[in-house]
Amino acid sequence: xxxxxxxxxxxxxxxxxxxxxxxxxxxxxxxxxxxxxxxxxxxxxxxxxxxxxxxxxxxxxxxxxxxxxxxxxxxxxxxxxx
Numbered sequence: 263x264x265x266x267x268x269x270x271x272x273x274x275x276x277x278x279x280x281x282x283x284x285x286x287x288x289x290x291x292x293x294x295x296x297x298x299x300x301x302x303x304x305x306x307x308x309x310x311x312x313x314x315x316x317x318x319x320x321x322x323x324x325x326x327x328x329x330x331x332x333x334x335x336x337x338x339x340x341x342x343x344x
Contacts, residue, residue: 263310263316264306265306266304267304267320267324267337269301269303269329271299271300271333271334280300304328317338
């Protein structure tokens with residue numbers, strides 16, 4: 263089974279990487295781009311036949327390591343049939 267963990271900065275948290283990307287894109291001739299938020303997407307393979315159990319394991323991993331809960335939010339998607 264596969265899972266995706268999307269990690270993004272919380273609203274209101276400074277995102278210097280997103281700002282740097284936005285500025286670079288504007289300088290490269292993309293003035294239409296006016297807001298960039300940079301996050302992470304982690305793909306995880308997990309040995310579990312039970313979707314609820316897999317989600318719980320990924321949830322625990324996200325809280326303990328994958329996301330910094332002070333400044334980041336995360337969203338888990340279980341990929342069925344993978």
